[in-house]
Amino acid sequence: MPAAAARPISSTATERHRLKKAAWGHKTEYRLRVRAQIVLHAARGLPNARIAELVGVHVDTVRTWRSRFAELGMPGLADRKRTGRPPSFTPLQAAQVKALACQLPAETGTPLSRWTTPELAREAVKRGIAPFLSASTVRRWLARDALKPWQHRSWIFITDPHFRAKAARVLDLYARTWNGEPLDADEFVVSADEKTSIQARCRCHPTLAPGKARAMRVNHTYGRGGALAYLAAYDVHHAKVFGRTEPRTGIDPFMALVAQVMSQEPYASAKRVFWIVDNGSSHRGKKAAERLAAAFPNSVLVHTPVHASWLNQVEIFFSVVQRKVVSPNGFTGLSEVRDRLRAFEDRYNATAQPFQWKFTASDLDDLLARLDQHTVDHPEEASVGLAA
Incomplete structure (x- = not known):
């Protein structure tokens, strides 16, 4: 008796694309990859015996998946529902x-x-x-349901009554506007802050470079070689960093950083230079603004809201410093820390591009609206957060 003719296969362009992706994708399950290869060979008109030889399966397997695709298309390549073992839990x-x-x-x-x-x-x-x-x-x-009760995230309610106004000023400066007016070419926005307590951890044994199938190895035991503070000012729109190291933070070290920037062009002769800072003790409140204006009349101090240092772009630069310079911490002394930070500034300024800041005043309004709704839905949590 002659063998039954193989069922012809026809597929759309979309189905062929999906079949090729499944047949040769690195992350495709083996069983789905085999089925997709069978259908692709069948679409070329190959007989079942030849397909079985190419794919490495029995001819009955080829016949099964060829028939299912001819009847149902792509859904036919999925496993059929099975009764299986009765569930142990309801x-x-x-x-x-x-x-x-x-x-x-x-x-x-x-x-x-x-x-x-x-x-x-x-x-x-x-x-x-x-x-x-x-x-x-x-x-x-x-x-x-993507439930992970063993994880946790911290949060805090907004306590600054003028949060929206203060945050909007910062976001407007990032968008090169001030009080509704666009900034001129000779007006600059500088984000500044301090990264405190950068330690010099002197490892008892030298760090081993990475090798084949081996990560870099850093000795766990170390001696303390002191700590210093790293102060940095970041020109938001020109991606230029000015930094200095000091034994500790304070008003004088911060003013020294300001003088370092304001003594250079184009900032010395600029129409205005806006300094965005958080509410740290070195530059907190109205006195800090008056002190800065007295020393440099073309400077304007702009504070972020309380608990909103994430609005300060220099924090992004500090995160880069932490990843690329400080961690893993292995320095012979504070002089090596200073030299590494200075060299990194030069390296960073040579190729840096402004950060792609995407959080706008509209996003701020959406965030505050969600927080207001949360406060309405959970008034007891709001009272606890405000009390804290």
């Missing part, structure tokens, strides 16, 4: 465990600061939710 039990995970342990009388999957499994058994329960089962349940 949906209600899973929901009860998820509800437990969404409660603080202290609310349930459990002496824990946060839940872990073993503790949740133990508590569920203790409460009679299930006669037995493993931590891996709880982990799978929580993963379906």
Whole structure:
């Protein structure tokens, strides 16, 4: 008896693209990759026996997936639903465990600061939710709803009554406007702050360079070689950094940084130079603004709101310094720290581009609207946050 003819395969351009991506993708499951390769070969008109030889499967496997694609298209390549083993737990039990995970342990009388999957499994058994329960089962349940009760993030309510006005001034300066008027070419915006207590950790053994299948190795034991403060001023629109190191922070070191910048062109002869700072003790309040204006009449001190140092762009530069210069900390002394910071400034200024700051005044309004809504929905949390 002659063999049945192989079913012809036709596919759209979209289906061919998806099949090729599945057939040759590095992250595709093996079983899906084989099925996609079978269909692609079949679309070229190859017989089943030849496809089986090329893909490395039995001819019946080729016949099965070729037929399913001919009947159902791409959905036909997915596994069919199977009855499988009956579930050991009901949906209600899973929901009860998820509800437990969404409660603080202290609310349930459990002496824990946060839940872990073993503790949740133990508590569920203790409460009679299930006669037995493993931590891996709880982990799978929580993963379906992206619940991670063992993680935490800190937060704080806005306490500055003038937060919106202060933050808007900073954001306007980043957009090169001041009091609704665009800044002139001879007006500059400088973001400044201090990075305190950069230590010189003298490792007891030298750091080993990375090698084949081996990360860089840093000795855990170290001796303290002192600490210094790093003060930096960042020209927001020209991506130029001015830095200096001092034994400690304070009014005098900060004014020295200002003098370092304002004594150079184009800042010395600029129409105005706006200095964006946080509310640290070195430049806090009206006295700091008056002190700066007295020393440099073309300078204007602009404060970020309280607890809003994230609005200060120099903090982004400090994060770059922490990643590329300070960590992992291994210096022979403070002189090496100073030299490394100075050399990095030169290297950074040679290629730096302004940060792509995307948070605008409109985004600020949206953020404050969400916080206001949260305050309305949870007034008890708002009162606690404001009291703190």
